[in-house]
Amino acid sequence: MPETQPFDFKANIKKALADKQLGKNLKSAMDGLRVKRRAVFADTDELAALRAQGEAVKQRALSRLPELLTQLEAKCTANGIQVHWAETVEEANRTVLNIMQRHDATLMVKGKSMLSEEMGLNHFLEDQGQEVLETDLGEFIIQLAGEPPSHIIVPAVHKNKDQIARIFQEKIPDTPYTEDVDALNAIARKTLRQKFFSGQVGLSGVNFAVAETGTLCLVENEGNGRMCTTVPPVHIAVMGLEKVVEKLEEVPPLLRLLTGSATGQLITTYFNMITSPRRPGEKDGPLEVHLLILDNGRSAILDDPELRRSLQCIRCGTCLNHCPVYVRIGGHAYGFVYPGPIGEVITPQFEGLEKAGDLASASSLCQACGEVCPVKIPLPDLIRRMRREGVGQGEDGCVRGFGTKRHLLEVLAWKAWALVNRYPRLNAINNLVLSRVGNRMPRLGPLAAWTTGRTAPRFAPKSLHQLADEEGLPHA
Amino acid sequence: MDSKRTYPAKPDSVYFFGTCLVESAYPQAGMAAMRLLKEEGLRVVFPRQQTCCGQPAYNSGFAEEARQVARTQLAAFPRDYPVVVPSGSCAGMMRHHYPYLFAGRPEWEQTRRFAERVFEFTEFMRHVMGATFEDKGPPLRVTWHSSCHAMREMQVTEDSKALLRQLGRVELIELEREDECCGFGGTFAVKQPAISSAMVYDKTEDIRQTGAERVIAGDCGCLLNITGNLEHRHIPVRGQHIAEFIWERTHA
Numbered sequence: 001m002p003e004t005q006p007f008d009f010k011a012n013i014k015k016a017l018a019d020k021q022l023g024k025n026l027k028s029a030m031d032g033l034r035v036k037r038r039a040v041f042a043d044t045d046e047l048a049a050l051r052a053q054g055e056a057v058k059q060r061a062l063s064r065l066p067e068l069l070t071q072l073e074a075k076c077t078a079n080g081i082q083v084h085w086a087e088t089v090e091e092a093n094r095t096v097l098n099i100m101q102r103h104d105a106t107l108m109v110k111g112k113s114m115l116s117e118e119m120g121l122n123h124f125l126e127d128q129g130q131e132v133l134e135t136d137l138g139e140f141i142i143q144l145a146g147e148p149p150s151h152i153i154v155p156a157v158h159k160n161k162d163q164i165a166r167i168f169q170e171k172i173p174d175t176p177y178t179e180d181v182d183a184l185n186a187i188a189r190k191t192l193r194q195k196f197f198s199g200q201v202g203l204s205g206v207n208f209a210v211a212e213t214g215t216l217c218l219v220e221n222e223g224n225g226r227m228c229t230t231v232p233p234v235h236i237a238v239m240g241l242e243k244v245v246e247k248l249e250e251v252p253p254l255l256r257l258l259t260g261s262a263t264g265q266l267i268t269t270y271f272n273m274i275t276s277p278r279r280p281g282e283k284d285g286p287l288e289v290h291l292l293i294l295d296n297g298r299s300a301i302l303d304d305p306e307l308r309r310s311l312q313c314i315r316c317g318t319c320l321n322h323c324p325v326y327v328r329i330g331g332h333a334y335g336f337v338y339p340g341p342i343g344e345v346i347t348p349q350f351e352g353l354e355k356a357g358d359l360a361s362a363s364s365l366c367q368a369c370g371e372v373c374p375v376k377i378p379l380p381d382l383i384r385r386m387r388r389e390g391v392g393q394g395e396d397g398c399v400r401g402f403g404t405k406r407h408l409l410e411v412l413a414w415k416a417w418a419l420v421n422r423y424p425r426l427n428a429i430n431n432l433v434l435s436r437v438g439n440r441m442p443r444l445g446p447l448a449a450w451t452t453g454r455t456a457p458r459f460a461p462k463s464l465h466q467l468a469d470e471e472g473l474p475h476a
Numbered sequence: 477m478d479s480k481r482t483y484p485a486k487p488d489s490v491y492f493f494g495t496c497l498v499e500s501a502y503p504q505a506g507m508a509a510m511r512l513l514k515e516e517g518l519r520v521v522f523p524r525q526q527t528c529c530g531q532p533a534y535n536s537g538f539a540e541e542a543r544q545v546a547r548t549q550l551a552a553f554p555r556d557y558p559v560v561v562p563s564g565s566c567a568g569m570m571r572h573h574y575p576y577l578f579a580g581r582p583e584w585e586q587t588r589r590f591a592e593r594v595f596e597f598t599e600f601m602r603h604v605m606g607a608t609f610e611d612k613g614p615p616l617r618v619t620w621h622s623s624c625h626a627m628r629e630m631q632v633t634e635d636s637k638a639l640l641r642q643l644g645r646v647e648l649i650e651l652e653r654e655d656e657c658c659g660f661g662g663t664f665a666v667k668q669p670a671i672s673s674a675m676v677y678d679k680t681e682d683i684r685q686t687g688a689e690r691v692i693a694g695d696c697g698c699l700l701n702i703t704g705n706l707e708h709r710h711i712p713v714r715g716q717h718i719a720e721f722i723w724e725r726t727h728a
C-alpha cells in the first residue's frame with residue numbers, strides 16, 4: 001500500500017483510542033461476529049477436528065508448494081485460463097494494466113480482494129488514468145470515503161449506519177440522507193448495477209485454488225463477486241501463491257472453517273468455482289480469464305519452518321475479531337494492509353522490521369487469536385518471533401531488518417535483569433533493595449508508562465524468601 | 477495445550493516456585509499457598525535458588541536472556557517432586573514454553589521432563605490433592621478474574637472457580653467479559669500503555685458492575701494491574717490472590 005506519511009504507530013493508536021465513536025462501532029460489530037462464530041461452532045469436538053484437518057491441508061500444500069503451483073498452472077492453462085506470475089507488486093500491477101490496455105479497457109469492476117490492497121492496485125490504476133470501482137458493499141463505502149479497509153473481511157466495519165448514510169448523501173449524486181438499511185442497500189445496488197455492465201474488466205481475489213482441477217474458488221455473500229467474474233468480457237483473478245491446495249476434496253473443510261470463522265455462517269450466499277472462460281456454445285461468462293499469482297515476499301517465508309506457518313492463513317479475520325487490541329484501535333491504526341494479529345506477523349515479514357517491526361508490540365500475548373485461528377497458526381509464538389527478530393535474536397535472523405528494533409538501553413536492561421535472575425545471591429540483594437526503596441522510585445520510563453492508568457506497584461517489606469526462612473521451610 | 481492432562485497420585489513432597497512478583501510484591505499469597513499445601517499433609521520444599529521463570533524477557537524477544545534465567549530454575553528443582561506455581565502465567569511459561577525455548581538444545585529433554593511436573597496451584601489442589609475447604613468467614617460477594625494464560629494455556633479456570641465455590645458463604649458473581657485480557661501482558665503494559673490502560677479500564681468497569689466487594693485472581697501480574705487501576709479510579713474493590721483468600725476464609 002502506498003503510504004503518504006511514515007508509519008507512526010503510537011500516534012495512530014492515540015488517535016484511534018480518542019475516537020469514541022470508532023470504539024463503539026468496533027465493539028458492537030466484533031461482539032456480534034464473535035457470538036455468531038461461537039454459535040456456528042457450538043460443537044467443540046467437531047471444531048477441534050476441523051481445525052486439525054484445515055491445518056493439515058494447508059501444511060501439506062505449503063510443503064509441496066512449487067509442485068502444486070506448477071500443477072495449477074498446467075491445469076489452468078489446459079482449461080483456457082491464462083496464468084501470469086509476479087514476484088513483486090510492481091510486476092503484478094503492470095500485468096493487470098497490460099491486460100486492461102490490450103482490451104482498451106477504461107473501467108474495472110472489482111470484487112473484494114485483500115491481495116489487490118497489498119498491491120495498491122486501485123491507486124496504481126487510477127494513476128494510469130483507469131477507473132476502478134469496488135463492488136463489495138463495504139469496499140464501495142470506503143472507496144467513496146477515500147479510506148483503506150479497516151478489516152480484512154468487513155472493510156467498513158469502523159463505520160456505523162449514520163456515517164454511511166452521510167457518505168452516500170455526499171458522494172453519490174442525487175442521494176437523500178437515509179439511515180434505512182434497505183434503502184442504503186438499494187442505493188448501492190442501483191449505482192453498482194449500471195457499472196457492472198459497462199466495466200470491460202472484472203477483478204476478483206481467490207480463496208482457494210485447486211491444483212488437481214485448476215479450479216479457482218471464490219467465497220462471497222453479495223453476488224458482486226459473481227457479477228465481476230461473469231459479466232465483463234475479461235476476468236482477472238489475483239492470488240498470493242499460498243492459496244493453492246492440492247485436491248478438490250480438501251476445499252469443503254476449509255470452506256466450512258472460513259465461513260464459520262469469518263462471519264459465523266455455515267455457508268455463504270455465493271460460492272463460485274471458476275474453471276475456464278466461456279466455452280464455445282455457452283451463452284455467458286467472460287471471454288478471457290487470467291490468473292495472476294503473486295509472490296511478494298512469500299517464498300522467502302517458506303524456507304523457515306516456523307515462519308512458514310504464517311502462510312497457512314485463509315484470511316478469515318477472526319483473529320482480528322478476538323483481539324482485544326484490534327477491537328480497541330481498529331484496522332487503520334496498524335498503518336498497513338493487514339491489521340490485527342495476522343498483520344503483526346506478516347507485515348513485518350513483507351515490509352521489513354525496520355518499517356513495521358513495532359506492530360509486534362501491539363499484543364498482550366493473551367492468546368485469544370491462537371485459540372480461534374481456524375488453521376491453528378501459532379500467532380502468539382509468531383508475534384514473539386517477530387519481537388526476537390526485531391531485537392536481533394531470531395533463530396537465524398531471516399526477517400528483513402533483523403535487529404533494527406534493538407535499543408541499547410533495553411538490551412542493557414535485559415542483560416541486567418538476566419544477571420540478577422541467574423544468580424540467586426544477586427537476586428536476594430535486588431529484592432532487598434526493592435523492598436527498601438522500590439516504593440519510592442521516581443516515576444520515569446516504564447514506571448511513568450505504568451502509572452498513566454494505575455497506581456505504582458507496592459513492594460512488600462519482606463520477600464517470600466525471607467518469610468519462607470522465618471517459617472523454616474525446607475530448602476531441598 | 478489441546479488435551480486435558482492426566483494427574484499423578486498424591487506425592488509426599490512438593491516444590492513451590494513462588495514467582496518473582498509474589499517474591500517481591502505479594503509474598504503473603506505465596507505463604508498462604510504453601511500453608512494450604514502443608515495442611516494437605518505435604519512436605520513443602522522452597523528451594524532458595526529460585527528466581528523468575530524468565531517470561532518477561534521471553535515475551536520481549538530476549539530469548540537468550542530468558543534461557544539463562546530458565547537454567548537457574550531447572551537447576552533449582554532437581555528432584556522429581558511436582559512443582560506447584562501460584563500463577564497460571566508462570567506455570568504456562570515453564571510447562572509450555574520451556575520446551576519451545578530449548579528446542580534443539582542439550583537441555584531439551586530435561587525441560588520436557590521438568591514441564592511435565594509443573595502445576596498451577598489451583599489445578600494441583602483440585603486434581604492431585606482433592607482439597608476440600610470449610611468456609612469460616614462472613615458472607616461475602618466476590619468476582620473472579622482469570623489470567624489469559626491460566627485460561628488458554630494451563631486451562632485451569634474451572635479449577636480455580638471450583639475451589640471458590642467450595643466456600644459456602646462466598647457468592648461468586650462472574651464477570652460479563654471474563655475471557656477478555658485485563659491488559660497486563662508484562663512489558664505490554666509499558667510498551668503500549670495507552671492500549672493497556674484502555675483494557676484495564678474496561679476490566680475494572682466490568683468488576684465494578686458485578687457489585688462484588690473483592691476481585692479474586694490466580695495471577696499477581698493481573699492483580700497488580702487491576703488493583704492499580706481500581707485504586708487509580710478510587711473504586712473500593714479489593715484484589716486478592718486466591719491462595720491468600722482461601723487461607724483467610726478457612727482460618728477466620
Ligand code: SF4
Pocket residue numbers: 261312313314315316317318319320342372373374375376377379
Ligand atoms: S491468522 Fe488465522 S484467524 Fe487470522 S485471518 Fe488468518 S486464518 Fe484467520
